[in-house]
């Protein structure tokens with residue numbers, strides 16, 4: 215058996231842990247984020263040129279699971295998680311540009327990949343008869359639906375979703391509240407950053423954990439971040455085999471999980487070229503990459519609501535990857551795109567090219583337009599993070615027509631939905647969880 219890869223906290227005050235422990239825990243005990251002791255290195259030649267996305271994922275992730283009890287199951291976990299297509303579709307009206315469509319999973323957003331991988335790991339990690347595990351998810355809209363879909367009716371697991379009341383699209387709210395069974399939705403009187411803070415506080419609460427074993431499924435969990443590397447690797451390797459050039463990516467960015475996965479693929483040694491982060495009006499990252507000190511701030515609400523993040527959690531992992539500002543600023547570019555520009559981009563591409571984009575994807579499409587206008591002649595892949603039908607309330611009035619709804623989303627929208635209100639405080643969540651566990655104990659007799 216190969217030497218196991220161990221994981222440490224970005225804050226340096228937690229013991230080294232194995233990948234199965236890291237996936238079970240979510241957040242490190244010192245409040246930091248788990249990172250591998252060192253990123254493995256892999257060469258393009260390690261991958262089967264005829265392999266599926268799941269095959270690419272299994273090869274890519276094998277060094278991360280080396281020497282671990284989950285290693286043998288890794289190919290099956292990858293097949294469970296990555297069982298929907300992730301096409302790299304050429305944009306016919308652009309020069310050398312494609313769209314990497316990540317939205318063909320059950321909840322119509324890229325977060326299905328991480329959520330399904332996490333669920334596939336948990337199924338193999340939880341011993342039969344273990345106390346039920348409660349998975350807390352703070353969501354700005356899409357994470358919650360992906361996690362709910364991935365864990366719905368999975369035995370031994372309860373899911374509690376916290377979302378900012380009124381700040382997710384009506385269809386997102388419906389998706390979050392429509393599962394029932396082992397999934398509960400809480401609409402919090404606050405913003406996404408409040409929800410995330412409440413989840414972090416609960417996960418750090420040792421006394422609460424004795425009563426109620428908790429885990430998280432936010433993008434802070436490495437069990438979500440690692441599988442997101444797969445589609446970048448698969449797309450870039452396919453491109454490399456056909457063109458012998460690296461593929462460059464524009465990634466709609468909020469909490470930085472998706473973009474960090476892309477950066478790690480390049481760090482590992484695979485043919486990813488430039489990486490550009492497309493942010494909405496929440497300009498924490500674009501200001502930093504423009505040379506300002508890193509300044510987390512309160513989030514503002516935008517049309518691309520799943521990116522309404524003022525304090526991107528994964529910045530800690532970015533800092534771990536490149537500890538010095540000057541070095542980090544050479545790795546990535548970031549631009550902020552306001553709502554007006556998002557609207558314009560959606561309208562223009564629909565009317566001129568007949569292409570529909572969700573508001574998040576539109577931020578990246580805008581950066582692509584800008585670069586192509588300035589003769590920046592590289593092959594770009596715009597990362598499409600959600601299906602436009604999920605954001606019909608934004609997109610349909612702009613384009614003046616109905617958007618076809620993918621079947622999985624349509625099925626969710628037909629179910630009844632509801633969520634409980636909750637105050638935006640650590641104490642309110644704690645009290646709710648304690649009440650919930652007492653009710654379950656009574657119900658279980």
Ligand SMILES: *Cc1c(COP(=O)(O)O)cnc(C)c1O
Pocket residue numbers: 323324325356357433466467468469470471472473520521574575599600
């Ligand atoms: C979550 C999400 C994003 C942002 O991804 P991060 O990993 O948080 O940067 C972008 N677009 C959509 C549709 C999302 O759901």
